[in-house]
Amino acid sequence: MGSPNYELKDNLLIRALGPRAYESLAQKAKLSDLRVGRWLYRQGAPIEAVYFPLAGMLSMLVKSGDRPPMEVALVGREGVLGAPEVIHHQQAISSCQVQLPARAVRVEAQAFHEILESHPSALKLMCQHFFALSHQLLYGTICTQQHDVRQRYARFLLMAQDRTGESRCPLTQKFVSRMLGVRRATVSETAAALKRAGLIDYDRGRIMIIDRRGLEAVCCPCYASIVRAYNSILPAAPRGAVDCGLREVRNKYTKR
Numbered sequence: 001m002g003s004p005n006y007e008l009k010d011n012l013l014i015r016a017l018g019p020r021a022y023e024s025l026a027q028k029a030k031l032s033d034l035r036v037g038r039w040l041y042r043q044g045a046p047i048e049a050v051y052f053p054l055a056g057m058l059s060m061l062v063k064s065g066d067r068p069p070m071e072v073a074l075v076g077r078e079g080v081l082g083a084p085e086v087i088h089h090q091q092a093i094s095s096c097q098v099q100l101p102a103r104a105v106r107v108e109a110q111a112f113h114e115i116l117e118s119h120p121s122a123l124k125l126m127c128q129h130f131f132a133l134s135h136q137l138l139y140g141t142i143c144t145q146q147h148d149v150r151q152r153y154a155r156f157l158l159m160a161q162d163r164t165g166e167s168r169c170p171l172t173q174k175f176v177s178r179m180l181g182v183r184r185a186t187v188s189e190t191a192a193a194l195k196r197a198g199l200i201d202y203d204r205g206r207i208m209i210i211d212r213r214g215l216e217a218v219c220c221p222c223y224a225s226i227v228r229a230y231n232s233i234l235p236a237a238p239r240g241a242v243d244c245g246l247r248e249v250r251n252k253y254t255k256r
């Protein structure tokens with residue numbers, strides 16, 4: 001199943017499953033390559049399958065009234081999409097769109113439900129993930145209201161790197177401005193200031209983190225709070241298995 005470069009355990013939640021739950025999920029898993037812009041599901045619609053990203057980045061978006069949908073959370077290899085709704089037999093509470101080229105494990109909703117019924121430890125892990133995701137949603141709300149664009153821009157880049165494991169993310173300033181819900185000119189000014197400070201660099205269609213520690217110093221405290229929540233549910237990754245991102249920041253914040 002899948003390409004030779006693909007492993008189920010590239011997803012950190014799958015990696016945290018017990019051996020029997022892992023085997024059950026592996027039997028039902030299907031590899032799915034996800035192109036940028038694809039909607040996995042829409043807010044208010046039934047969810048046919050859950051997705052465990054192995055690479056890339058997806059976002060949860062919520063729409064209220066006539067305004068365009070707004071990004072409320074980022075999900076990558078540390079997470080799963082659609083699980084809470086499937087567990088509770090509910091329709092999608094948000095929409096989900098692919099933001100960076102992604103690869104994911106797809107498990108049909110019914111099969112996923114049966115796996116969780118057979119393996120309570122897997123159900124517990126999914127609930128723990130939702131606890132961590134709730135932190136991202138809650139601090140995202142605070143962040144929008146209380147922190148400036150430079151801090152929010154830094155948080156977005158750090159979270160994107162954590163989720164993709166890539167120090168060079170194929171992001172454009174236009175895209176970041178949409179994700180942050182601020183004017184593109186403001187984002188461009190912010191990026192230029194961070195570049196002058198030697199923290200990031202960018203060219204057409206790509207943003208690179210040059211000085212991660214420096215960017216963390218610029219970032220608001222929301223980032224550390226979100227990282228700590230994910231650290232509390234994900235076991236330590238095998239050394240060298242995650243080359244950057246969550247393992248690195250897990251170690252940093254766990255020591256505090």
Ligand SMILES: [Zn+2]
Pocket residue numbers: 139142143144147151152155220221222223
């Ligand atoms: Zn913040």
